[in-house]
Amino acid sequence: MVRNFNPDEKCGKHLKFRDLIECSVTFKTLEISNLPRSKDSYAALEALAVNILDPVINKFKKIELTYGFASLELIRKIKKNIAPHLDQHAAHETNSRGKLICSRLGAAADFKVDSIDSLEVAQWLVSHCPFDRLYLYDNHRPFHVSYGPDHARSIVLMNKTSRTGKSIPRNIKIEKFIELNNLEI
Numbered sequence: 001m002v003r004n005f006n007p008d009e010k011c012g013k014h015l016k017f018r019d020l021i022e023c024s025v026t027f028k029t030l031e032i033s034n035l036p037r038s039k040d041s042y043a044a045l046e047a048l049a050v051n052i053l054d055p056v057i058n059k060f061k062k063i064e065l066t067y068g069f070a071s072l073e074l075i076r077k078i079k080k081n082i083a084p085h086l087d088q089h090a091a092h093e094t095n096s097r098g099k100l101i102c103s104r105l106g107a108a109a110d111f112k113v114d115s116i117d118s119l120e121v122a123q124w125l126v127s128h129c130p131f132d133r134l135y136l137y138d139n140h141r142p143f144h145v146s147y148g149p150d151h152a153r154s155i156v157l158m159n160k161t162s163r164t165g166k167s168i169p170r171n172i173k174i175e176k177f178i179e180l181n182n183l184e185i
Helices: 017-021 025-030 039-060 072-077 118-128 174-179
Strands: 064-067 107-112 133-136 143-147 154-160 167-172
Touching (some): 017 039, 039 107, 039 118, 039 143, 118 174
Antiparallel strands (some): 064 107
């Protein structure tokens, strides 16, 4: 555990670490420990805030964070629809065997902007911010974005099938993504 860490410290211009640590529904419901143990996780959360979340807030004034940092304790409580080994929400945290939960490193957040389609916000972000991965589900749901060392600039549309309702990922190139007028998800 990092000594003398204050979750009320700012991690960017607009956000405190607490904002990224305490935003998930599961955390709010269970009120479990969700503090990062690695100092590198704090650095990754700060980089996410400074490079992605601050510019988005500067442009759109306010965001609603729905999922941020996920400790091993929180991950164990979330029963479905997460991929901790891929999604970067665990930042630089390790499992009980000392192995990284997500080898991609970096950090991730899911958010939306009220009254603005997620596609519009995501297109602005892709055009103005460095990012690693972005997952977009539909115009009205929060989308996932990460900032990490790969800077892969990978965009994935999560298409729901009409038959089963399951989401099927579809990679899309940045140029095509920016040209989208609406989500055909």
